[in-house]
Amino acid sequence: MKRLTRTIAVAALASTLAIASGCSGADDSNSAGGSGDGKTLEKVTYLTSFANFGRDAYAYVAKDKGYFKEAGFDVDIKPGSGTLNNLKAVATGTAMFTPLDLTGILQARGTGSPEAKEVTVVAGIQQRTMAAIITLDDKGITTPKDLEGKTLVDSPSSVVRNLFPTYATLAGVDAKKVTWRDGDPAGLIGLLAGGAAQGIGQFVVGKPTVEAAAKGKKAVVLPYSDVMTDLYGNVLITSSKIAKEDPEKVKRFTAALIKGLVASIDNPTETGQILNKNVPTAAAAPAAAETELMASFVRSAGSGAAVGTIDIARVSRSIAILQGAGAIPPGLTPEQLIDVNLTPKA
Known part of the structure; x- marks a missing residue:
């Protein structure tokens, strides 16, 4: 998309995918063998949207509770690195499924990304965009208008940054009076907490993690969904090849993941604990708080x-x-990206 979110080198993702994951400790199959009913589990590689935060913990819940196993899958969960890299991984078959921001996918497809032409959207994860500007209560920013004259930091490909001109127009902000600087997605929260940024592009659910890093300061969140109510957040994608050749597999996987999603938002404390069990570096409390906010x-x-x-x-x-x-x-239409025969029904 000229896109969006977290742009970390593709080589880094390839490297990550080549290493046996130490952060998917829950065992779908209990052995390399089968599902317990005599059937062999099909191995699936799944990428989180970005790293391992509470917002992505529902995949670990689906694995930990055996939902994937019940559906016939042995799922290897690996940390993703944002829209562009995850798109490439799914389009090339390195991974089979990943959740990504729909706006970012639309931007990538609309601007001619070859990878975006090779994927299909099969389910919604968040019914509203979680894109937001996050700042701290000592920065003098409490309303969108306060962003004028301030410096914000984000990746050049971030959906938050690329959507900002539209958000600014709808929120009554003069976008020309706001300065953007480039920043590594993984280091944005540290820049804000350390005083090197007045605001950062983030998802709404990043609030607890920002406050944990800021040590006593309160986060101020300006959600894009306040003025752009039609935009979806993350959606589940797979390769168009898999969607066409094995739709039943897509439906089974989607149903298991959505079951984990529902279980996670119904039990955020447990979700934080499950994520921490599988990814020890992910603290349970902020993960639980993110999950609760995501509900x-x-x-x-x-x-x-x-x-x-x-x-x-x-x-x-x-x-x-x-x-x-x-x-x-x-020229872009929803049908070019979304298979309505595969998405869950109301």
């Missing part, structure tokens, strides 16, 4: 949509927003 985005009260569903009409409006902002050229 309202997964079950969007305003839309009343069932977990995992996607409304094609809303996606059309999202595309119109991006085209109106000049972020993508005309």
Whole structure:
């Protein structure tokens, strides 16, 4: 997308995927063998959207509780590194499934990314975008208008940064009065907590992690969803080849993952513990807090949509927003990316 989120070198991702993961400790199969009913489990590589935060812990819940195993899968969960790299991994078959921000995928597809043409959206994870600007209570920013004259930091390919001009227009902010500096996605929270940034591009659910790093300071969150209500957050993608050749496998995997998603937001404390058990470097408390915050985005009260569903009409409006902002050229339609025969039904 000219895209979005977290741009870490593809080589780093390839390296990560080549190493046996030490952060997927829950065992779907209990052995290299089968599912317990005599059937051999199919091995699947799944990438989180980015690293291992509470927002992605539902995959570990699905694995820990045996939902993947029940569906016939032995799932290897690996930390993803953002939209561009995850798209490439799924398009080339290095990974089979990953959740990514739909706006970022639309931008990538609309601007001609070859990888974005090779993937299919099969489920919704968050019914509203979680994109946001996060700052701290000592920065003098409490409303969108306060961003004028301030310096924000984010990756050049971040969905937050690329959507900012549209957000600014709708929120009554003069985008020309806001300065952006480049920053490594993995180091953004540290820059904000250390005083090197006045605000950063983040997801809404990053608030607890920001406050944990800021040691006593409160985070101020300016969600894009306040003014852009039609944009979805993360969606589940697979390769178009898998979607076409094995739709039943896609449906089984999706159902197991969504079951884990529901279980995670229903039990955030347990979710934090499960993530910490599988990824010891991920603290349980911030992960639980992120999961709790994410619940309202997964079950969007305003839309009343069932977990995992996607409304094609809303996606059309999202595309119109991006085209109106000049972020993508005309011609893109939801059907070019989304297979409505595979997405969960309301």
